[in-house]
Amino acid sequence: MLLKDARRIVVKVGSSLVTNEGRGVDADAIGNWCRQMAALAREGRELVMVSSGAIAEGMKRLGWATRPKEVHELQAAAAVGQMGLAQMYETKLREEGMGSAQVLLTHADLADRERYLNARSTLLTLLQHRVLPVINENDTVVNDEIKFGDNDTLGALVANLVEADALLILTDQQGLYSADPRKDPNARFIHEAVAGTPELEVMAGGAGSSLGRGGMITKILAAKRAAVSGAGTVIAWGREPDVLLRLARGEPIGTALTASTAKLAARKLWMVGHLQLRGAVSVDAGAAAKVQGEGKSLLPIGVTEVQGEFHRGDVIAVRDPHGREIARGLTNYSSAEARLIARKASGEIESVLGYVAEHELIHRTNLVLS
Numbered sequence: 001m002l003l004k005d006a007r008r009i010v011v012k013v014g015s016s017l018v019t020n021e022g023r024g025v026d027a028d029a030i031g032n033w034c035r036q037m038a039a040l041a042r043e044g045r046e047l048v049m050v051s052s053g054a055i056a057e058g059m060k061r062l063g064w065a066t067r068p069k070e071v072h073e074l075q076a077a078a079a080v081g082q083m084g085l086a087q088m089y090e091t092k093l094r095e096e097g098m099g100s101a102q103v104l105l106t107h108a109d110l111a112d113r114e115r116y117l118n119a120r121s122t123l124l125t126l127l128q129h130r131v132l133p134v135i136n137e138n139d140t141v142v143n144d145e146i147k148f149g150d151n152d153t154l155g156a157l158v159a160n161l162v163e164a165d166a167l168l169i170l171t172d173q174q175g176l177y178s179a180d181p182r183k184d185p186n187a188r189f190i191h192e193a194v195a196g197t198p199e200l201e202v203m204a205g206g207a208g209s210s211l212g213r214g215g216m217i218t219k220i221l222a223a224k225r226a227a228v229s230g231a232g233t234v235i236a237w238g239r240e241p242d243v244l245l246r247l248a249r250g251e252p253i254g255t256a257l258t259a260s261t262a263k264l265a266a267r268k269l270w271m272v273g274h275l276q277l278r279g280a281v282s283v284d285a286g287a288a289a290k291v292q293g294e295g296k297s298l299l300p301i302g303v304t305e306v307q308g309e310f311h312r313g314d315v316i317a318v319r320d321p322h323g324r325e326i327a328r329g330l331t332n333y334s335s336a337e338a339r340l341i342a343r344k345a346s347g348e349i350e351s352v353l354g355y356v357a358e359h360e361l362i363h364r365t366n367l368v369l370s
Contacts, residue, residue: 003248006045007044008164009040010048011047011168012050012051012154012169012222014238016056019057019060029238030092034093038098048133048164050154050155054082054136100133101134103136105136121358153221167222167226172238175190175191192252192255194257195226195227195259230259230261231259232256233256237253279306280308281316281319282319283304284304285320287301291369292326297367298327299346303338304343306338309335313330315328331361333357346360
């Protein structure tokens, strides 16, 4: 039921599914997922795909039977395989009348607040234009992602990034069991649980496919991470017929891991929880009324003073003409930029800075009243 009311969905598929157990990019499987995602997009939903498989496809193209251990060889395989992966998604989505975009990210991109906001702006813009982003880790240049990373975690981070309603992890298992069903015939299938429950991590022990770097434990931890921003997670078999469409209709397929915190509440709690803020802006009475009374975004024209030194993406305070904190939020501009555009109309930002990151200093979705 998690996906029935979800408007924005992140879909993650693993290496063994994408490459048909390492035999090469599976055109039929990718075509099926693209067909279903396109159908959901036509219903007004927004889809983001996080796809593994670049290294496995590269190994196949290079004629390597076993996964190499040397980092430079893994990077080479990723570079070769990414070409085929992107081409297949682009072809299959175009057949369904949808545009596609390749986005390569690393965990470091999402840890740095400025790069986080840049990535967020790009992805939201693509969704606005009905382009489906296909995301993978940038394994060609970053060592630790290949050695320790996994796309389950990346899927959760992307769900947080775009404020998705749900994360769907498609895997080669039916879902989560109380024990490994390949070893324990008494293993019980888990239909529903709350993400982050400690018992889930105990149940999820054991390694996954030799092609990927994950296993069920990474999916449990990904669901826990996605739940921080209020997104529920479904873990389901990727070859289940019309799995996306049936889940979107409310069929109970796979394991549903619900978030214990509501989507909006989780985001607000994160900002409210900042004990130390890097800076603040004072606003005039008109801007204070719009932010506090009407729930509007804070525009540069309403800013009268900028205090402290902060960067794009930092949480800053918004103070009324009497110096009282009325709100706090994520700033789209640094303190130096904010000082230049203060008291300026949004249409003047480009002439002052030479570019426009956003038309608002703080967008209303990134504001929480104090």
